[in-house]
Amino acid sequence: MKRTFALILSVFLWASTLQAQEAQYMVFEFINVKNDQLFDYIEYKDLMEKVYRQALNDGRITGWDFWSLQSGGHDSEFQHIMVTYYDDPVNMMNGMEEDKLIEYTRIAYPHLTEVQIASMFQDALNMRDMPMRLYxxxxxxxxxxxxxxxxxxxxxxxxxxxxxxxxxxxxxxxxxxxxxxxxxxxxxxxxxxxxxxxxxxxxxxxxxxxxxxxxxxxxxxxxxxxxxxxxxxxxxxxxxxxxxxxxxxxxxxxxxxxxxxxx
The missing domain is CATH 3.30.70.100 (Alpha-Beta Plaits)
Incomplete structure (x- = not known):
């Protein structure tokens, strides 16, 4: 009887843990890019795909999407939505710090120099505006x-x-x-x-x-x-x-x- 109870309890705990692991937390970043820099930003987000893959491999995130908008609330209010997935609300709120992104960039692009990496991030920050972020x-x-x-x-x-x-x-x-x-x-x-x-x-x-x-x-x-x-x-x-x-x-x-x- 005790063994049966222990087995039921372990299954319940396993199911509870599995359900907790399946919870998804997402950060939505609605991005506005200056019209004359759209092509530059498209190149940048292609580079960032490899960076976020390193973050996935490191267990910091569970996924990352980059969406191009066809419509919105106002003309040209946003052009893109970036979604980052987490399995924990604390990780979601902590987000991806710039120094961590730079570290993953070094791994994804070992041929880039420190100066090139710093310049890439600064150029990206200068060309985009993030008027809305949702957790x-x-x-x-x-x-x-x-x-x-x-x-x-x-x-x-x-x-x-x-x-x-x-x-x-x-x-x-x-x-x-x-x-x-x-x-x-x-x-x-x-x-x-x-x-x-x-x-x-x-x-x-x-x-x-x-x-x-x-x-x-x-x-x-x-x-x-x-x-x-x-x-x-x-x-x-x-x-x-x-x-x-x-x-x-x-x-x-x-x-x-x-x-x-x-x-």
């Missing part, structure tokens, strides 16, 4: 085998829960909208969906409280997904969807193409 935790996602690779599409939907309805909104995303997206994935109309809660910035003046990521393998799947309408919903399901929509304000939708990925 987020993934709350729930769909079950799928979607592969992140250059060329896939995503819409980043910034949401703000209606005041006093924070819990209502989260329950709607998890219990109402997630099954809808899961059904779309099973029909081949979407690749992946995830729902994230903002850790920072906080407060009533924050632009958003949540974010959803809707991913598609190509434009054909994206447009087919937009045209999809579930005609099999009953009245109760339609009411649940409307209640969910009324519990949040959709601030902005950013359509983006994945250019660089580290996994």
């Amino acid at each position: 987020m935790k993934e709350i729930v996602c769909t079950n799928d085998d979607f592969v992140m690779k250059p060329g896939v599409l995503a819409s980043f939907d910034l949401m703000k829960a209606v005041e006093g309805r924070f819990d209502d909104y989260e329950k709607a995303e998890m219990n109402v909208f997630r099954p809808i997206h899961q059904n779309r994935i099973e029909q081949g109309l979407m690749g992946h969906w995830s729902f994230l809660r903002t850790a920072l910035p906080l407060g009533s003046e924050a632009k958003s409280t949540h974010l959803t990521m809707n991913m598609y393998k190509d434009y054909m799947q994206f447009f087919n997904g937009q045209a999809y309408e579930d005609m099999n919903q009953d009245e109760a399901q339609r009411n649940a969807v409307n209640e969910g929509l009324n519990s949040r304000d959709q601030k902005w939708v950013y359509l983006a193409t994945l250019e660089n990925v580290v996994r």
Whole structure:
């Protein structure tokens, strides 16, 4: 009996540890680059892919994406989104210090001199502006085998829960909208969906409280997904969807193409 109890306890602890390890924390950096320096910055982010791969190999991050935006809240407000993935909230808040990035650059590009590395970073800092950075935790996602690779599409939907309805909104995303997206994935109309809660910035003046990521393998799947309408919903399901929509304000939708990925 004691051995059985010990076995059950060990399985429970293992499952709890596994669940904790699967939690994802992400930093979204919305980047504005001066128009006359876009090509220079594209070259820079290609270099940075190798640098972040060194960070992945070192266990500092669990992934890194670089997205090119097709649309946004205002013309030319942002051109790119950089997403860095962590498995721990402390690591997320500590981020990637400049001295650590320089160290990884030395490893990735051993032929560059110290002067060249310092100049590359300074040039990158001078050419970009980062007016918005979001620290987020993934709350729930769909079950799928979607592969992140250059060329896939995503819409980043910034949401703000209606005041006093924070819990209502989260329950709607998890219990109402997630099954809808899961059904779309099973029909081949979407690749992946995830729902994230903002850790920072906080407060009533924050632009958003949540974010959803809707991913598609190509434009054909994206447009087919937009045209999809579930005609099999009953009245109760339609009411649940409307209640969910009324519990949040959709601030902005950013359509983006994945250019660089580290996994």
